[in-house]
Amino acid sequence: MKKNLFIVLCFILFLPLAGFAADTEIEYPRVPSATVPTVTTTFPEYAKYLVNFSLMVSGIVALGVLVWAGFLYLTSAGNLSQMEDAKRKIIGSLLGLAIIIGSYMILYTINPQLVRWNLGPTGPEQGIYLIDSAGRRYFVNDTSEKLSYSNINKIEFVSPTSSLLAVYLYDDEDFKGTETRIVDEGSGSVVNRAVGKVESVYFLWNRPGVYLCPTTPSGSPWYICPTRPLYTVSSIPDLSQYPYGSGGTYDNEIESIQIIEPADGGYYRLVLFDQPNYTSKGACPFLLVPNSVSTPIGTVGHIDDLELTPTDPDENFNNNPAIGQNKLSSLIVTRHRPDDQISGTVTFFDKENCLPGADTIDFPIPPYTVRTARSLTSLSGENWDDRIRSFRISGTGGVVLASDPNFTGRCRYFTYKGGSDYEVDSSRCVTRLPTEICDPNDAPTCPSSVMVLPLPE
Structure with a gap:
């Protein structure tokens, strides 16, 4: 009996889904606080209808069971078995009604919006719509190297300018072919541009x-x-x-x-x-x-x-x-960043491997608050022109060396983390300069200008 009743209820509740999926017209019963579904009904609207329909059917079934149990109890005429069965049905139906009403009241007390089911269709928050000459809309949410749209004559922006600067459209895959830049003018803005075929798109997001x-x-x-x-x-x-x-x-x-x-x-x-x-x-x-x-x-x-x-x-x-x-x-x-802790010194040596006893010259690493580098466009004034052979970075800094004055000629950037053509030992010493900066077979042989940069860790 219970199994058959469950099957019947499922049939009643979910039979409308068959019509919804099959795109056929069905006469749906009217339900309070819900629109009768049609073939054009959106899923949120159908969900609202189904929930209200379920509550209505549950209430009718519970009330029907209560009436039927009352009838059994009144006609039991001393039949103890029928009387006990009727009592169980009455208690069960009352409990069901209490659960339905109690659930509704609890949700309404917490927030009335929880039981109003104002479900509207939700749209995307970021991206664009490509609109063709027939009015068809194609949503694209980010950079794509392969698309296949034609006859595009409008672009509608979903993203605001605070997140998207512009998109670049191409009539070939992989960002090749003719390029068209469309600047984002704000969420909901529509730009009329007959770009025709779109086979890839690049999103220029607003990022520092x-x-x-x-x-x-x-x-x-x-x-x-x-x-x-x-x-x-x-x-x-x-x-x-x-x-x-x-x-x-x-x-x-x-x-x-x-x-x-x-x-x-x-x-x-x-x-x-x-x-x-x-x-x-x-x-x-x-x-x-x-x-x-x-x-x-x-x-x-x-x-x-x-x-x-x-x-x-x-x-x-x-x-x-x-x-x-x-x-x-x-x-x-x-x-x-404002909270970067930048300090230290770069010490230059006139011998390789930062050897003790060599002549040295120190450059302080400028702190964050100094928005410039510590530089000498010519080392001749310090009597260090063409003398640097190695240096140690004691702190958070980088070094730019140039073979000629005023940062011309051959130029190279160094950090304490090392590079492909120079070594840094455990003491952060750049042990030997690469030949493009310090070539014994070329004159001038070694750096003539230097720049020390503050760098974050």
Whole structure:
């Protein structure tokens, strides 16, 4: 009996699902506080209907069992077995009704919204819609190298500008072919642009960090790269490892740099090189976050043209000489925070292996509060031109050495962590300088300019 009743109840409750899934019209019974489902009803609306329908059926069944048990009790006429069975049914039905009413009251007491079932269709919070000429909408939530859409003439942004700056659309896979930049104008904004075929898309998210742009800024907004930038928050030893365009790379392609500064008050420091592995043959400019301005996306520092040599050192410290456009091959990126503990000394020796008894010269590592490097554009004034053979980093710092004055000629970056072509011992001594900086067969033989940088651990 109980098994058959359970089967009947399941049939009553879930029979409507068959019609919902089969996309056929069924005459659904009307239920209080719920819309009668149709073939266009969304799942949240159907869930609301099903819950209310279940409560209604449960109440009717419990009430029916109570009436039937009362009838059995009244007609038991001294039949003790029937009387006990009727009592059990009465108690069970009353308990069921109490559970249904009690559950409703508890939820309503905690929060009335819990029993109102105002379930609306939920949409995505981040991403874009690609809309074709027929009005069909295709949702894309992040960068994708392979898509297949055509006749796209509108782009609707779901993400606000606080999280998404722009998207770059391509008519070929893997970010190749014709590129179209669409700037995010705010959540819900629709941009009319007949881009046609879209087979890949790149999302330029709004994140603190360094953006290496293959083109110089033009048009509005100036703080978003006109072509797809390379985003990084860490050093890159070889830009040729990062694909760009149709078969090319970012190596020797960068014309400008934009930096979104961290919200914690810190900043990014860069050292640029025209050769891989943090070396240069022509110039070794050091860049502090320059020309920082407030924009709708945050505080942005920008170097609009890597050909320029600024005249104001407060705006662009030591970018002299300029590295030039389409020459960047590697770069050091460090992030500095207000609570960074930076201190120490770099000691230079006129003998290899930082030997005791050698002549030395000390450079203090500037603290975070000093937003510049400690540098000598020419060591001749200190009588150390062409004398450095090794050095020890006692603290949190990095060293840039150049073979010629004013950070020209051959240039190399060093840290206490070591590199591919130089060794650092347990005392943080760079035991011997690489030949591109200190070549006995070339004159001048050793560094003529030096720069000490504060670096976080």
